[in-house]
Amino acid sequence: MFLLALCRLSYAQPPTQDLAAYRLSVAQNSNNQLIKIDKTQQGIQLDLVYGSTNNFVKKPVYPRGLAYTFLRKPAYEALLAVVQELRQQGLGIQLFDAYRPYDVTRILWSIVPDERYAANPKKGSYHNRGLAVDLSVYDLKTGKLLPMGTGFDNFSDTAHHSFTDLPQAQRDNRALLKNVMARHGFTALDSEWWHYTFKTDTVYPVLNIPFAELAR
Ligand SMILES: C[C@@H](N)C(=O)N[C@H](C)C(=O)O
Numbered sequence: 001m002f003l004l005a006l007c008r009l010s011y012a013q014p015p016t017q018d019l020a021a022y023r024l025s026v027a028q029n030s031n032n033q034l035i036k037i038d039k040t041q042q043g044i045q046l047d048l049v050y051g052s053t054n055n056f057v058k059k060p061v062y063p064r065g066l067a068y069t070f071l072r073k074p075a076y077e078a079l080l081a082v083v084q085e086l087r088q089q090g091l092g093i094q095l096f097d098a099y100r101p102y103d104v105t106r107i108l109w110s111i112v113p114d115e116r117y118a119a120n121p122k123k124g125s126y127h128n129r130g131l132a133v134d135l136s137v138y139d140l141k142t143g144k145l146l147p148m149g150t151g152f153d154n155f156s157d158t159a160h161h162s163f164t165d166l167p168q169a170q171r172d173n174r175a176l177l178k179n180v181m182a183r184h185g186f187t188a189l190d191s192e193w194w195h196y197t198f199k200t201d202t203v204y205p206v207l208n209i210p211f212a213e214l215a216r
């Protein structure tokens with residue numbers, strides 16, 4: 001009984017570092033592919049904070065200066081549709097994070113062991129599955145981020161969607177992001193205005209493959 005309960009808490013398979021198995025899964029189904037996102041796409045700014053000291057760990061937990069990330073193909077295509085829609089309003093997206101190797105989830109959890117703000121390694125994160133994005137919205141003309149009431153990874157009530165004691169413009173900006181993401185299949189996390197998960201019935205495994213290997 002105890003074992004059964006434990007299994008329900010955990011991911012179906014252990015995290016995999018097996019690049020060959022990942023490549024085979026892509027050959028069998030192209031939706032499994034982790035598509036590279038870099039700065040060449042219009043309307044996408046990258047600020048991958050976990051590759052710098054500008055994060056709550058206060059040191060890089062990704063390769064320093066990392067300038068690309070990945071999303072599974074269906075999530076990537078949905079995000080491009082978000083970018084296209086926002087472009088018509090003179091806006092773009094700034095990505096703080098997308099795919100995250102499992103080992104990094106363990107590091108984040110060791111600092112913030114609170115499931116409202118970091119994924120429990122027992123379950124793995126949707127970032128580990130290539131299905132989650134941390135993002136904000138910027139003005140295409142000025143390159144500046146729209147104010148959202150808190151910065152990224154502000155682990156407090158103020159970052160919750162239910163927190164409404166904010167200037168109207170900031171509430172509108174959060175709603176703008178939430179609505180455009182929802183229209184393209186992404187679900188908000190109640191406790192982080194920047195975190196969205198692409199909803200799919202497909203079960204994707206938790207990956208622990210380093211960025212450099214995926215980029216090869
Ligand atoms: C750590 C934060 N940026 C984040 O992504 N939190 C969610 C819950 C996660 O770790 O999946």
Ligand SMILES: [Zn+2]
Nearest residue numbers: 132133134195
């Ligand atoms: Zn996130």
